[in-house]
Amino acid sequence: xxxxxxxxxxxxxxxxxxxxxxxxxxxxxxxxxxxxxxxxxxxxxxxxxxxxxxxxxxxxxxxxxxxxxxxxxxxxxxxxxxxxxxxxxxxxxxxxxxxxxxxxxxxxxxxxxxxxxxxxxxxxxxxxxxxxxxxxxxxxxxxxxxxxxxxxxxxxxxxxxxxxxxxxxxxxxxxxxxxxxxxxxxxxxxxxxxxxxxxxxxxxxxxxxxxxxxxxxxxxxxxxxxxxxxxxxxxxxxxxxxxxxxxxxxxxxxxxxxxxxxxxxxxxxxxxxxxxxxxxxxxxxxxxxxxxxxxxxxxxxxxxxxxxxxxxxxxxxxxxxxxxxxxxxxxxxxxxxxxxxxxxxxxxxxxxxxxxxxxxxxxxxxxxxxxxxxxxxxxxxxxxxxxxxxxxxxxxxxxxxxxxxxxxxxxxxxxxxxxxxxxxxxxxxxxxxxxxxxxxxxxxxxxxxxxxxxxxxxxxxxxxxxxxxxxxxxxxx
Numbered sequence: 001x002x003x004x005x006x007x008x009x010x011x012x013x014x015x016x017x018x019x020x021x022x023x024x025x026x027x028x029x030x031x032x033x034x035x036x037x038x039x040x041x042x043x044x045x046x047x048x049x050x051x052x053x054x055x056x057x058x059x060x061x062x063x064x065x066x067x068x069x070x071x072x073x074x075x076x077x078x079x080x081x082x083x084x085x086x087x088x089x090x091x092x093x094x095x096x097x098x099x100x101x102x103x104x105x106x107x108x109x110x111x112x113x114x115x116x117x118x119x120x121x122x123x124x125x126x127x128x129x130x131x132x133x134x135x136x137x138x139x140x141x142x143x144x145x146x147x148x149x150x151x152x153x154x155x156x157x158x159x160x161x162x163x164x165x166x167x168x169x170x171x172x173x174x175x176x177x178x179x180x181x182x183x184x185x186x187x188x189x190x191x192x193x194x195x196x197x198x199x200x201x202x203x204x205x206x207x208x209x210x211x212x213x214x215x216x217x218x219x220x221x222x223x224x225x226x227x228x229x230x231x232x233x234x235x236x237x238x239x240x241x242x243x244x245x246x247x248x249x250x251x252x253x254x255x256x257x258x259x260x261x262x263x264x265x266x267x268x269x270x271x272x273x274x275x276x277x278x279x280x281x282x283x284x285x286x287x288x289x290x291x292x293x294x295x296x297x298x299x300x301x302x303x304x305x306x307x308x309x310x311x312x313x314x315x316x317x318x319x320x321x322x323x324x325x326x327x328x329x330x331x332x333x334x335x336x337x338x339x340x341x342x343x344x345x346x347x348x349x350x351x352x353x354x355x356x357x358x359x360x361x362x363x364x365x366x367x368x369x370x371x372x373x374x375x376x377x378x379x380x381x382x383x384x385x386x387x388x389x390x391x392x393x394x395x396x397x398x399x400x401x402x403x404x405x406x407x408x409x410x411x412x413x414x415x416x417x418x419x420x421x422x423x424x425x426x427x428x429x430x431x432x433x434x435x436x437x438x439x440x441x442x443x444x445x446x447x448x449x450x451x452x453x454x455x456x457x458x459x460x461x462x463x464x465x466x467x468x469x470x471x472x473x474x475x476x477x
Contacts, residue, residue: 019151026158032216046260056213062415066384077228078316103372109351111303157301172258218373367438381415
């Protein structure tokens with residue numbers, strides 16, 4: 001794990017535009033679509049679910065354009081953690097970085113078990129822990145190699161998921177309008193949309209399903225984490241943002257439309273995977289096995305991306321003096337190997353708590369993970385708001401920004417307000433209310449720790465405090 005020539009401290013810009021786009025797309029298209037979509041339809045009804053995904057897509061768009069402006073002006077690894085530290089304050093950067101790292105590391109551990117459980121379908125006699133170990137070694141190896149090897153692997157992981165969704169939409173639309181015969185029923189056309197009224201569960205169902213929808217979209221911000229390792233960030237980041245929002249919404253809304261049209265909304269919420277049901281109804285052979293493979297790919301993709309995101313966030317924290325300096329050391333392939341090892345170790349420890357401390361520590365970790373994504377989007381919007389005001393105050397011209405948020409300050413303020421509403425809706429849901437107590441309790445503890453360890457001890461952090469923002473240097477263009 002020694003540094004190349006003993007002085008390699010900067011990450012290399014080796015991700016191309018196609019890697020960045022598929023990384024964000026793959027972070028959004030996962031089990032939330034393949035498994036969670038049935039729950040959203042069951043809670044909100046057909047049209048209600050589509051409305052929920054459209055509103056969720058709007059929030060994702062608001063957060064992404066705010067992140068885009070910041071990532072183009074300051075394309076560093078860790079992205080929004082570094083942006084929050086600079087434009088909101090070091091304490092917020094410290095808290096956001098550790099909350100985001102913990103939330104992803106927690107889910108990485110869970111993904112290993114989920115992948116092992118899926119393998120039981122094909123190999124029922126092989127213990128789950130063996131598959132967990134195999135997948136741990138596989139993803140660790142991918143992330144230990146160059147950033148380019150990670151990006152290329154994730155590109156193909158995401159490609160499998162995207163291809164599955166496209167085939168599902170095409171086959172489903174053909175079945176809906178009678179171009180493809182279904183084995184168990186005639187072509188439904190739009191009967192499921194009008195049979196029980198436009199909003200059979202009322203607007204309450206839309207609000208309840210909104211939680212599931214928002215969590216499904218979270219992961220798109222991974223694009224910002226990769227900004228520090230992207231070729232030509234001023235060109236490729238705006239391109240990725242313009243493409244990602246439209247295509248994610250197109251995939252999600254069309255997939256939900258197909259599911260709602262074929263599967264009655266009263267049955268969708270109790271299906272293990274509505275995608276399998278639809279493939280079965282149109283007579284696709286080995287439908288369950290096909291979807292089992294696609295979902296396995298989605299899970300491994302999430303684990304792969306999670307390890308990458310955690311490693312770069314920890315690297316960013318170390319660069320800012322908010323984590324031990326050991327974590328910013330790179331191996332000869334330009335990867336923060338120590339940060340990767342610690343992340344993997346924590347992921348496995350969090351997995352252990354699901355067995356030995358399921359009602360205590362595991363609940364706390366899960367609660368922090370639940371609010372991490374929404375807090376991140378809120379912080380991104382507020383950091384962009386603070387940056388733009390500072391930029392104008394220091395004499396900067398908005399038209400000089402390579403990528404800028406239009407309708408400022410409406411966009412960041414609307415994003416913040418919508419994130420606050422998510423927490424309000426969560427508070428009214430008894431099953432999710434506890435996550436707010438533990439989640440915000442952890443956030444308060446992080447702020448307190450920062451105050452006691454850094455502020456009271458007058459620890460000087462290596463955060464750029466100059467009033468003017470440094471644009472991308474010429475060597476990065």
